[in-house]
Amino acid sequence: xxxxxxxxxxxxGTRGRxxxxxIILFLTLSAQTSGLSWATEGQQYRADExxxxxxxxxxxxxxxxxxxxxxxxxxxxxSGSFALVVMLQTGNIGIVGQPFPVRAVLRVxxxxxxxxxxxxYCVFSSSxxxxxxxQLKVGSLILIDVFTDRxxxxxxxxxxxxxxxxxxxxxxxxxxx
Numbered sequence: 001x002x003x004x005x006x007x008x009x010x011x012x013g014t015r016g017r018x019x020x021x022x023i024i025l026f027l028t029l030s031a032q033t034s035g036l037s038w039a040t041e042g043q044q045y046r047a048d049e050x051x052x053x054x055x056x057x058x059x060x061x062x063x064x065x066x067x068x069x070x071x072x073x074x075x076x077x078x079s080g081s082f083a084l085v086v087m088l089q090t091g092n093i094g095i096v097g098q099p100f101p102v103r104a105v106l107r108v109x110x111x112x113x114x115x116x117x118x119x120x121y122c123v124f125s126s127s128x129x130x131x132x133x134x135q136l137k138v139g140s141l142i143l144i145d146v147f148t149d150r151x152x153x154x155x156x157x158x159x160x161x162x163x164x165x166x167x168x169x170x171x172x173x174x175x176x177x
Contacts, residue, residue, distance in 0.1 A: 045168040050161025052168055064089045065174060067165045071144070071155045078150040084142075086162070088169070088176070091130055094123040095146060103147040108135035108159065113143075122146075136162050 045052040049071075055064035065088045072081040082097030084106075095104040095116070104122040107113035114128035124132070136142070142157040169176055 043172055045165060046161075047164035047168075048158070048161035050165055052165030054169060054172060054174055065169055067162055069157060069161060071157060073153050073155070078148070080146065080148065080150075080153050082144075082146055082153070082155075084144065084157075086133070086136075091126060091133060092123055093129040093132055094121055095144070096121050097146065099148040099150045101146045101148055105143075105145040106132060107143040108132055108139040109141055111135050111139075137166065 043054045048069075050067060050069045052067045053065065067086045067088070068083050070081065070083045073079055078099065080097060080099055082095055082101065085094050085096060086092075087094075093106070095101050095106070100120045101122040102119050103115065103117045104124075105113050105115045106124065111131075114124050114132060116122040116124045136159045139159045142159055144155040144157065146153040146155070166176055
């Protein structure tokens with residue numbers, strides 16, 4: 001078997017064809033591998049500070065997507081870093097961060113505020129979260145108060161990045177209703 005390979009290597013022109021074949025094979029596999037890594041990583045979009053992420057393939061049900069916005073306070077004492085997380089598939093909305101929240105109040109525009117009281121991961125009730133999801137689609141201002149063992153933090157955000165994220169999810173082909 002090795003004798004046949006050795007004889008082919010010694011024929012004129014064989015080496016160039018083998019090199020071309022190897023290059024074409026390498027380029028084909030590279031293109032396929034990069035496509036697969038993109039598919040396993042999913043899709044990500046950023047608008048303002050808001051980050052929209054979805055699973056790799058649109059499903060027939062609700063999208064497995066999340067929209068997150070980080071917010072922080074570094075001046076003064078205490079300092080804190082938090083994130084508002086919206087899980088679209090479940091409709092859950094939560095606030096996480098450091099120091100751990102023990103309570104949070106969220107308000108969109110002049111709508112009634114919603115409140116969660118859970119240590120570490122503050123998740124709003126489903127009925128409240130669904131109302132806020134509708135408000136975020138058309139709202140212009142988000143007010144968030146986060147209470148921790150170290151103090152209270154007050155934030156104001158714009159939902160424009162959330163609205164752009166929802167539009168991008170639709171553009172990717174995921175259902176949003």
